[in-house]
Amino acid sequence: MKLLLALAALVALSAGSAIPLVPGDNSDYVEGESRYIWMPDGDGVPHLVDLQEPVDEALLNSRNGANNQYWLFTSNGNSGINPLITSAFLAVVDANVIVVDWRALANSNNATATNGVPGVGQFLGNFLVRLINTAGGNWNNVHLVGFSLGAHIVGSAGRTAGGRPVRVTGLDPACPLWSGNGNALNANAGVYVECIHTDGETVCSVCLRGTPGLFKDYSFVIILYRCDIKHFYNKLSNPNNPQVIVNGNANTIWNSNYVASRPLKIIVHGWNGSGNSGLNNAITSAFLAVQDANVIVVDWRALAGSNYVTAVNGVPSVGQFLGNFIVWLRNTAGGVWTNVHLVGFSLGAHIVGVAGRTAGGRPVRVTGLDPAGPLWQTNSNAINRNSGVYVECIHTDGGLLGIFNPCGDADFYPNGGRNVQPGCGDSSCSHERAHDLFASSVRTNHFVGRLCGNLNQAQNNQCSGSTLNMGNGIVTKRGSGLYGLTTGGWWPY
Ligand SMILES: *[C@@H]1O[C@H](CO)[C@@H](O)[C@H](O)[C@H]1NC(C)=O
């Protein structure tokens, strides 16, 4: 009996410190015992991580979790407004919604596009007259809506139609080149003309009060920002090129596309990643595909690129800096906490956990994508349900690179929550599947979880209780409990 015990101990010891040989293969890893594990970097390439490597104290102290970069992405307001406004109209009334596509001219330089406005407006006005003469209809239910240059187009169209459209709405009518321009939107464009200003500025004050009679019928004026005339046109969108917001420097907010009234989404990468890691783009583009949002990608590569143990030790301070950054952003630029959604992958999940608690648990949603497992079993800095109003964890490589135990209000265990996920060959792939599933869920919200009685049922994918969808970007989402579901092996899963 003694011999057997000694043997067992020996086997455990050698299993614990054995170096796994196949990159990405963690099948011999034993949680809490093994010394080595393969972990993917930001590009999904596995690296051998020594969980007993000494902490790089000099790096930790010199960085102190600061100097992270906050990259802002916003959506293409120009084309994004069409589905947004169309679906809003159709949600409340059965209407004919016509979207005008004048891209051939709209895509030319600003002076050319501006000079083309009267012509586009006249064509649109004539089209409306012909439509109503030919197919019937009543001018008392014709409502024209235009954004930026489009506002002047509907102005011109309304006048071409003799001012008969019963409503004309100008959404932040374009300012540059419109000072004293007789083709600008004015009160003659329709029976009732309303303008909503969100980016007015001194240089463009003609839009507000320069031309007599202009906007005399507006019902309300909202001025959130002074616009930067040089950047007026490219300010409309930057879905691909980030603007950097610097903590404590308010000008970096004013010079960016940040709009306080829009939802705020923050994405945090994992170990050895950066702002350029693939998951950021996948999740950012998913968010921007469904709504106009401020998406901020956190780049903490200086610490994330250190050895894993050092990176783990840096998580609390990176999280605190992020939490303080969000509080500063809210205090400086305005906005409500009920549309703040933090999303973190692997070590990034624990960072958003700390950030949310630093912000007093006010972020309305916090999503942990396969929160990192190694060295997190008993770590009080791990993501937990105090990190936000509603905290959700999605487990795909539980027990290996991810934690398996519940860590949120609701925890999802797709395909059992462990390696091997469908379509994957190893633990790295299973781990990364969490952010792919999330990006897909934001776009189509098609993952239906079923409540489990206990963790065992979750692991065996035997859950059949009430439903709650996994992931998505809906800020009003709430729920609790463990959920299981089955996904496909390839996008969109
Ligand atoms: C728009 O046109 C004005 C006047 O021609 C010019 O000064 C400005 O640089 C142009 N802006 C852009 C973004 O092209």
Ligand SMILES: *[C@@H]1O[C@H](CO)[C@@H](O)[C@H](O)[C@H]1NC(C)=O
């Ligand atoms: C992080 O990834 C890079 C690029 O794949 C690699 O060269 C580097 O060794 C990794 N860092 C650590 C600490 O393993």
